[in-house]
Amino acid sequence: MDSSHFFGISGIAYILAMVAYIAYLAFKNSTVGVIATTITAIGFVSQTIAFIMRGAEFYDLGQMGIMRAIPLTNLYESLVFFVWCLILGYLVIEWKYKNRSFGAFITPIAGMALAFIDISGMDKNIHPLIPALQSNWLLVHVVLSFIAYATFAISFATGIMYLAITTENKKSGAYIFWTVTFGIFAAVLVAMGIDFLAFKIAARSPEAFIKSYLFKATFRNDSGIIAFLSYCGAAAFVFLVWRYGLALKKLIESFSISKDILDDLTYKSIAVGFPIYTLGGLIFGAIWADQAWGKYWSWDPKETWSLITWFVYAFYIHARFLRGWRGNKIAIVAVVGFISTIFTYLGVNLLLSGLHSYGGG
Amino acid sequence: MICRISSCLPGVLLGQAANKNVKEHIVSNKKENQNIVDRIWNFFSSVTLAVIVFSLISVTSIVGTIVEQQAEPERNIKLLAKFFGESLAPTAYRIFDTLGFTNMYRSWWFITLLFVFAANLIICSLDRLPKIWKVVKEPIKPLSPELLNSMPLKREIALKGRPDNARSAVEAALKRIGFKANIRSEDGGLQIYAEKGRYSRLGVYVTHFSIILILIGAVVGIFFGFNASLNLLEGTSSPVAYTRNGKEVPLGFDLRCNDFEVSFYENSDTPKSFKSWLTILENGRPVKINGKEVTEIDVNSPLKYKGIMFYQSSYGFSPSKDSLFKISVTPGSGGKKEEIALRFGESFNIPGTNITGKIADFSPALSMDELGRLFTYAQTMNNPAVFIEFTEGGKLKYRQWILKRYPQTWSIPDGTVEFKDLWGAQYTGLQVRRDPGVWIVYLGCIIMAAGLYAAFFMSHARIWITLKEEKGGAKAIIAASTNKNKIAFEQKIEKLAGGLNG
Numbered sequence: 001m002d003s004s005h006f007f008g009i010s011g012i013a014y015i016l017a018m019v020a021y022i023a024y025l026a027f028k029n030s031t032v033g034v035i036a037t038t039i040t041a042i043g044f045v046s047q048t049i050a051f052i053m054r055g056a057e058f059y060d061l062g063q064m065g066i067m068r069a070i071p072l073t074n075l076y077e078s079l080v081f082f083v084w085c086l087i088l089g090y091l092v093i094e095w096k097y098k099n100r101s102f103g104a105f106i107t108p109i110a111g112m113a114l115a116f117i118d119i120s121g122m123d124k125n126i127h128p129l130i131p132a133l134q135s136n137w138l139l140v141h142v143v144l145s146f147i148a149y150a151t152f153a154i155s156f157a158t159g160i161m162y163l164a165i166t167t168e169n170k171k172s173g174a175y176i177f178w179t180v181t182f183g184i185f186a187a188v189l190v191a192m193g194i195d196f197l198a199f200k201i202a203a204r205s206p207e208a209f210i211k212s213y214l215f216k217a218t219f220r221n222d223s224g225i226i227a228f229l230s231y232c233g234a235a236a237f238v239f240l241v242w243r244y245g246l247a248l249k250k251l252i253e254s255f256s257i258s259k260d261i262l263d264d265l266t267y268k269s270i271a272v273g274f275p276i277y278t279l280g281g282l283i284f285g286a287i288w289a290d291q292a293w294g295k296y297w298s299w300d301p302k303e304t305w306s307l308i309t310w311f312v313y314a315f316y317i318h319a320r321f322l323r324g325w326r327g328n329k330i331a332i333v334a335v336v337g338f339i340s341t342i343f344t345y346l347g348v349n350l351l352l353s354g355l356h357s358y359g360g361g
Numbered sequence: 362m363i364c365r366i367s368s369c370l371p372g373v374l375l376g377q378a379a380n381k382n383v384k385e386h387i388v389s390n391k392k393e394n395q396n397i398v399d400r401i402w403n404f405f406s407s408v409t410l411a412v413i414v415f416s417l418i419s420v421t422s423i424v425g426t427i428v429e430q431q432a433e434p435e436r437n438i439k440l441l442a443k444f445f446g447e448s449l450a451p452t453a454y455r456i457f458d459t460l461g462f463t464n465m466y467r468s469w470w471f472i473t474l475l476f477v478f479a480a481n482l483i484i485c486s487l488d489r490l491p492k493i494w495k496v497v498k499e500p501i502k503p504l505s506p507e508l509l510n511s512m513p514l515k516r517e518i519a520l521k522g523r524p525d526n527a528r529s530a531v532e533a534a535l536k537r538i539g540f541k542a543n544i545r546s547e548d549g550g551l552q553i554y555a556e557k558g559r560y561s562r563l564g565v566y567v568t569h570f571s572i573i574l575i576l577i578g579a580v581v582g583i584f585f586g587f588n589a590s591l592n593l594l595e596g597t598s599s600p601v602a603y604t605r606n607g608k609e610v611p612l613g614f615d616l617r618c619n620d621f622e623v624s625f626y627e628n629s630d631t632p633k634s635f636k637s638w639l640t641i642l643e644n645g646r647p648v649k650i651n652g653k654e655v656t657e658i659d660v661n662s663p664l665k666y667k668g669i670m671f672y673q674s675s676y677g678f679s680p681s682k683d684s685l686f687k688i689s690v691t692p693g694s695g696g697k698k699e700e701i702a703l704r705f706g707e708s709f710n711i712p713g714t715n716i717t718g719k720i721a722d723f724s725p726a727l728s729m730d731e732l733g734r735l736f737t738y739a740q741t742m743n744n745p746a747v748f749i750e751f752t753e754g755g756k757l758k759y760r761q762w763i764l765k766r767y768p769q770t771w772s773i774p775d776g777t778v779e780f781k782d783l784w785g786a787q788y789t790g791l792q793v794r795r796d797p798g799v800w801i802v803y804l805g806c807i808i809m810a811a812g813l814y815a816a817f818f819m820s821h822a823r824i825w826i827t828l829k830e831e832k833g834g835a836k837a838i839i840a841a842s843t844n845k846n847k848i849a850f851e852q853k854i855e856k857l858a859g860g861l862n863g
Contacts, residue, residue, distance in 0.1 A: 096848070131634050131660035275813035283806045292661050294672035294792040295588065296802060297579070299466040301426040308419045315415055322408055348426070 003057065006050030007080065007114060013043025014087070014111030021103035025255055033100050037091075040107060044087050051084060078146065079117055083110045085150030093154075093265065101255040105157070137288035144280020149341060151273030152313075155266045156338030159331040162262040164248045166328060174328040179245040181335055183238030190237075191218040191230070263327075266334050267320065274313045281306055305344040312337040405484040414478045421474070425465040428457060431605065437463060479576050486569045493562050501556040501823055503545045504840075509825055512840035514851060516858045520835045524550045524828040527835045531826055534860035538853050540824060550829040557822050562844065564815025571812055574805035581798030588796075591671075593618035594679060594788040598642060602793035610793070612669060615642035619655055621789040622782070623676060623742065625766070630743050634659050635676055637789040641666050668795050675790030678725055678741045684786040686720055686747060688763075693776035702784070715753050716775055722748030723783070727764060735762070742787060746770075747780050820845045824857070837861055 020036035023029075054077070090106040093099070163178035170176075198217040216222075218230035285303070290296035297303060316333045319325040325333075395403070404410060429436050434454060441457070442450040461468030509515075520527045531553050532542045540555035589602035589610045598617035601609040616639060623635040636659045640647050647654040650666065658664045663672040682704065691698045696713045703709055708719040726739035727746035738744075750760040751773065763780045764770045771779045822843040829836045839858060843850040 130631055134634070135661045271817055275817045278813055279810050283809065287803070287806065290799065291663070292672070293674060294663065294670055294794040296799070299425065299430065304422045304426050308422055311415050311419050315412070318408070318411070 003050040003053040006046045006053065010043040010047035010050065011111055011114035013039050013046060014107045014114065017043060018104060018107040018111060021100060021107060024100055025104055036100065036103055037094065040087065040091065040103065043110075044084070044091065047080075047084050047087070051081070076117060078142075079113060081143075081146050082150060082153075083113050085147050086110055086153065089150055089154050089269070097261065097265075099257075099261065101257050104255060135288055135292060137284055137291070141280060141284040141288055144276050144284065148273045148277035148281055149345060151269040151276070152338050152341045155269035155273065155334045158262045158265040158269065159334035159338075161248075161252050161257070162259055162266060162331040163328060163335070164245065165252050165257075165259055165262070166331075168246065168249075170242065170245070174332065175245065176242065177332055178335070179242040180238055181339070182245075183241035184234070186241070187234040187237050191215055191234070194218055263331070266331060270313055270316055270334060270337070274317065277313070278310065282310060302344065302348045305340070305348050309337065309340040309344050312340050402484060402488075405480050406488040408485070410477075411481050411485065414474060414481055418471075418474050418478065421465065421471060424462055425471075428462050428465070430466065431464050434458075434463075475576070479573060482569050483573060486566050490566055493566070496821075497559055497562050500559070501543070501554050503547070503552040503554055504825055506827070509827065509838070509840040512825070512842050513847075514839075514841040514854055516839040516854065518837045518839070518858055518861050519831070520828075520837055520861060522834060524830055524835045527828055527837065528553065530861060531828065531837065534857050535824070535826075537860055538857050540822075547827075550827060550835070552825060552827050554823070554825045556824070558819045559821050561815045561819035562821050564812050564817070564819065567812030568809055568816055569812075571805045571809035574808060575802050578798040578801030578803075578805055581801060582796040583798075586794065586796040586798065589793045590674070591616070591791045591793050592677065592788045593637075593791065594785065595619070595621050596785045602791075612793075613667060614648070615645070616640075616671065616791075617642055618789050620782075620784065621676060621787045623787075625743065630739075635673060635789075637673055637791070639664055639671065668797070670792075670794045670796075672792040672794070673789065674792040676741070677788050677790060678786060679788055680723075680725075680783065680786035685784045686723075687781040687784055688747075689779045689781060690718075691777040691779075693774070711751075711775055714775055716751050716758065717753075718749045718751050718778065720747055721750045721760070724748075725783075727762065742783065745780065745783055747783075749778065751775075820850070822850055822853075824854070 017036050017039040020032060020039055024032040024036050086106060087110050090102060093102060160178055160182055163174055167175035167178065192215075194217045195215060219227055219234075221227045221230065285306070286296040289298070289303075312333065316330065316337060319333060320330055427440075429440065437457070438450045438454045441453045445453045457463060461470065465471055520530070528544065528551060532544075535542045535553070535555050540557055542553050542555050545552050545554075587602075587604065587610050589604045591599060591602040593599060593616065595618055598615045599612075600615045601611050604610060619638040619640055621635070621637045624633045625631065626633050636657055638655050638657050640655050641650065642648065648666075650656050650664070656664050658671060658673050660673050663670045665671075685702045685704060687700070687702050688709070689698055689700050690709065690711055692711050692713045694713055699712055701709045703720065705720055705723065708717045710717050724735070724737045724744075724746050725741060726737055726743040727735060728738040728744065729735055744764060744766055746762050746764040748760065748762050751758045759774065761773055762770060763778055765780045765782070768779075771777050820843050822841070824839065824841040827838045827840075829838070839854065841850070841854050
């Protein structure tokens, strides 16, 4: 068995876990709950094994030592690792809060992401490292950044859910904000999915994919009509989310998740993610840049955007504690923070150029 | 974590709360006739200013990542045409250029913004520090029943035995959750109190201080250091480096590039490593560094000499008539291998034969198209190849492409010709830096890590347990508070209470 078999097992486990979590919520039977958690844990362990095996394959290929064998150098690997962090974060939440309701939301995301990676035929080949990436800082910088991204993703999800259950008036700013953000977010994900399916063989490297193929099947299509229709479709989709947004409120409420738990989770995720991000993303990134390029800070677009993201989360923490911001206002800041994170992660590579251009996301 | 002013007053200032109210009243009276210093202080200590500066830095930075920094005007005009249209783009560019957006991170107003940010951070911290310092300075004290009653966490437990006997049980239970007990007798019983992580309240200030330190380090670097670059062709040396404005920076010694080499992963154009072999020359004489005259550097390992760092950052290809082809020739008859260096167009002899080889053509990156035609696909030495014509007695015998990266192309009918390198054709791109402030930045980073840890992952937790005599035994009243991570602390208190029960 090689790493891809274990990835397969974990993907199936997450989807089975989703079924079990939904059954648990429906029947409130604690045995079912334990089964759901067990399946998730099996998936997680299996993914961990897969990750280590891929690291070993990488180690054999690169011959550059354990610190440089971290399989986190392209879009495929980083998405898989992101799913791993997400599940880890969820398991911690379940254990700390003794609440299984979120499982029904998180496991399908994880399962679908892995299944999607599999069917999309994303480039799974192991690519050797270019010289700039051959550093022991690669491991800590990239791993900690991704853990922080995952916690920010959780705060984004809980922030959106918070806004969804506290807003009812369709004309209120907060309601429009969350429906439009969520709608665009989902539309972009779908568009990216279409790209992967359309160009799965053509895109040989993640870098090439981002530069040449992202949104080429939809918004950036060579045919103006298809591009126009894509924009119309996305706009219609956002409108539908706005029109029927209250359904999400009902759904979340039926899972017996209270707004206080959501607010607390949003804060906790950021309180864990922010210091990790500062240390792993900014500080270790700066030290590495200093050793590789002789400049710890060069206002390269990726650096600048990570600083902007850092400002947004610093603002979140200060607004919460110095100004006592609570409720919708603070949830909106959390959502904006993750939008900035996404842009730091993908947008910079897509739209702007700079030293980090090889990152592939 | 920084505590919310309104909610942490009772927790932080216990006992002095009443006193504080009076003081605040006085302060608010003062506000009406504050002088100019107070006004400036208040301006810089306001959270509103912080928000405005945060937003301004963010928004202008976004513009700075879109407008290409320090680029050719044409590139940005082309970019601006997408936003403003072809006709308005040159005007828009002039406006952006005048405002400093084309070299934004070095413009006076952006640097001013960073300074305002620093001033705001210092004054905000100083403004709030005394209050926290008071708490940090004073160890936990026993409290009056009224104050204990106002604590967020309370439990009451009945204990067997008299308060004096229960005392050791409480001490042991506190020790189990990591607290060291202090004890004071009161009328009718005892008060046992303990705390942990008092100094963690300073974490926020330590973090803020570290940011200031990093900014100071950056300023020191800008004023007392330099950032320059240097392209050195193999075999040449230079006493200076060049800043991005083209200004010469004397190094105080000479730097020579002996050799440069880039190697690639097999069957790929992904570079595996690029390395330079450098020598420092003082008064024309080589200097030994770590016992060696020649130092090898690559991308993640620079050379340091007299406070100046040389980083391998790029490379390029610039061949000349004097570039040397380095080949080694082994005759097929079993003779000795011979190393040869020669210029383009020159000839060599295969030892023990009358055969002469002449370098007739060269490609830095040879490739073949679908029809089998050869072409050069890059202007760097990705796949260097020489075309050698072999003649015997003036008559062409055979000719062959010999590729450096492919040993199967080295064999010729009369032996082996290995193409080892084209020397003196590649230049190494070095980043040259002197930064006396970098250690301050590193120190700031370490302090920041410690500060963040204290601010986010440690908390100041306090527990008071009053033991009172009751008929047939004792009663323990637990009162506790923490400034963050309340859920985990509650679980600890449960554990404590459970330990006393059992």
